[in-house]
Amino acid sequence: MANIAVARIKREFKEVVKSEEVAKCHIKVELVDDSFTSLRGEILGPPDTPYEGGTFILDIRIPETYPFNPPKVQFLTKIWHPNISSVTGAICLDILKDQWAAAMTLRTVLLSLQALLAAPEPDDPQDAVVARQYKETSDIFSQTARHWASNYASAPHREPVMDDKVAQLKNMGFDEHKARVALSTHNWDIEQAMENILS
Amino acid sequence: MSSYYDEHDCSPLADGERPNHMLHLARLLIDGGYASDLDMEFENLFSGEKKAPPASKKVVEDLPKIPVSPADVSKNTQCPICRADFELGETMLQMPCNHHFHSSCINPWLERTNSCPVCRHELPTDDPDYEEYKRHKARKVQRDFELESLHDSMFG
Ligand SMILES: [Zn+2]
Ligand SMILES: [Zn+2]
Numbered sequence: 267m268a269n270i271a272v273a274r275i276k277r278e279f280k281e282v283v284k285s286e287e288v289a290k291c292h293i294k295v296e297l298v299d300d301s302f303t304s305l306r307g308e309i310l311g312p313p314d315t316p317y318e319g320g321t322f323i324l325d326i327r328i329p330e331t332y333p334f335n336p337p338k339v340q341f342l343t344k345i346w347h348p349n350i351s352s353v354t355g356a357i358c359l360d361i362l363k364d365q366w367a368a369a370m371t372l373r374t375v376l377l378s379l380q381a382l383l384a385a386p387e388p389d390d391p392q393d394a395v396v397a398r399q400y401k402e403t404s405d406i407f408s409q410t411a412r413h414w415a416s417n418y419a420s421a422p423h424r425e426p427v428m429d430d431k432v433a434q435l436k437n438m439g440f441d442e443h444k445a446r447v448a449l450s451t452h453n454w455d456i457e458q459a460m461e462n463i464l465s
Numbered sequence: 466m467s468s469y470y471d472e473h474d475c476s477p478l479a480d481g482e483r484p485n486h487m488l489h490l491a492r493l494l495i496d497g498g499y500a501s502d503l504d505m506e507f508e509n510l511f512s513g514e515k516k517a518p519p520a521s522k523k524v525v526e527d528l529p530k531i532p533v534s535p536a537d538v539s540k541n542t543q544c545p546i547c548r549a550d551f552e553l554g555e556t557m558l559q560m561p562c563n564h565h566f567h568s569s570c571i572n573p574w575l576e577r578t579n580s581c582p583v584c585r586h587e588l589p590t591d592d593p594d595y596e597e598y599k600r601h602k603a604r605k606v607q608r609d610f611e612l613e614s615l616h617d618s619m620f621g
Pocket of ligand 2: 562583
């Protein structure tokens with residue numbers, strides 16, 4: 267990797283480790299290996315959101331041309347959010363694309379992602395299904411997002427009715443995650459969800 | 466403040482003269498209709514994945530280079546791109562927005578796009594289409610303002 271990329275990631279790494287947000291356990295960055303090209307990020311779900319108290323893990327790849335090009339970031343933790351793919355974890359956020367600037371850092375990226383969790387942008391969606399639910403039935407969206415956060419990100423607030431429906435389908439022999447996706451996609455209508463899995 | 470009257474080849478009202486609101490509105494609407502087609506065209510050219518073009522070579526060459534001072538060193542002033550502290554004996558390139566960088570750090574960035582990586586202050590480019598787009602955007606802001614104040618004066 268180009269020298270400037272490695273040198274900068276090393277300096278940033280020291281900075282982020284010392285930052286106030288890390289001290290408060292709001293964000294975290296770890297090395298995956300000693301090449302400084304592959305990192306693991308962590309953000310805490312922001313208060314007063316369905317993601318509150320959850321721990322979301324991110325895969326961060328540093329391109330050879332960093333910081334002239336943005337890091338490639340995606341969610342490893344499964345999440346229900348209009349701007350994040352519920353299938354791949356791919357993120358739609360302008361600063362990770364054409365609005366990147368060379369003075370931005372891993373810290374600003376993690377804080378921006380945290381802000382994205384608090385303020386989705388449904389008009390620029392990554393996941394069309396989630397975006398539609400967010401716009402049309404915002405209560406169901408919030409509960410679904412909270413259900414996913416409690417199951418995949420260890421967030422403390424559960425959605426017992428949704429947990430029960432997933433358990434029902436699981437007991438019938440369906441894969442738990444597939445059942446959750448089908449139920450989430452069909453606004454928690456069990457019959458439609460089953461039809462969807464079987465079709 | 467010149468642009469509107471220059472463009473439309475008419476002069477400000479004399480004292481006591483009443484503006485012809487309907488004529489004025491018609492002009493703005495015609496202008497606006499034509500311009501919104503242009504808007505689409507320019508948006509297609511310059512938005513989405515595509516960044517603004519590189520900064521003008523000449524403008525970059527002419528940016529002031531200043532030596533790092535003992536004060537910069539004692540304040541641990543950093544280059545925002547490599548995030549290393551500036552050291553005595555080095556020179557910093559100064560952008561018009563007063564942000565400082567190593568030349569070797571900012572040059573590759575300005576060869577990609579025309580804005581300051583810290584505050585997005587834009588430098589001129591060598592791309593005539595983009596420069597036209599920027600002028601057009603500035604005119605649009607002016608036009609929207611005119612339309613709004615006209616509306617206020619008619620109905621407000
Ligand atoms: Zn530098
Ligand atoms: Zn600046």
